[in-house]
Amino acid sequence: MQVRVFEPALCCNTGVCGPDMAADSDDSLVVFTADMAFIKSQNGDIERHNMANDPMAFVSSETAKSFLEVAGSEGLPLTTVDGVTVMTGQYPTREQLLKFAGLGAVAPASAPAARPLLTMIDVSTDANADSAPGNVCGPSGCC
Numbered sequence: 001m002q003v004r005v006f007e008p009a010l011c012c013n014t015g016v017c018g019p020d021m022a023a024d025s026d027d028s029l030v031v032f033t034a035d036m037a038f039i040k041s042q043n044g045d046i047e048r049h050n051m052a053n054d055p056m057a058f059v060s061s062e063t064a065k066s067f068l069e070v071a072g073s074e075g076l077p078l079t080t081v082d083g084v085t086v087m088t089g090q091y092p093t094r095e096q097l098l099k100f101a102g103l104g105a106v107a108p109a110s111a112p113a114a115r116p117l118l119t120m121i122d123v124s125t126d127a128n129a130d131s132a133p134g135n136v137c138g139p140s141g142c143c
Contacts, residue, residue, distance in 0.1 A: 001081050003044065005047070
């Protein structure tokens with residue numbers, strides 16, 4: 001599925017450019033940039049079009065062009081999937097992007113690997129022991 005995000009005119013993708021970047025930055029842009037990179041790392045077909053840097057994308061997309069005629073740039077960002085509007089006025093979350101890109105539930109890159117469960121052994125009795133007296137770990141000698 002082709003995911004396209006059409007956004008208002010920004011100085012750059014993260015919105016953290018310029019001398020006042022800390023004061024004027026929008027956290028949602030930073031998060032969206034990371035989420036988009038994640039989708040690409042999962043081979044998702046996703047593109048981002050900034051009105052200031054890529055105005056021809058707005059002209060060549062009938063959906064984006066029609067949207068701007070009705071809602072204006074104040075309604076951006078606009079997210080489409082295969083040319084169909086799926087979201088307006090805010091950036092999609094990582095979970096929404098996964099769904100839009102047809103990737104389903106891919107584990108986030110920062111998720112820790114599953115750890116094996118530990119089994120507790122009752123060492124107060126020899127219920128877990130093999131035939132050798134005092135061996136509470138079993139025949140292999142490993143608990």
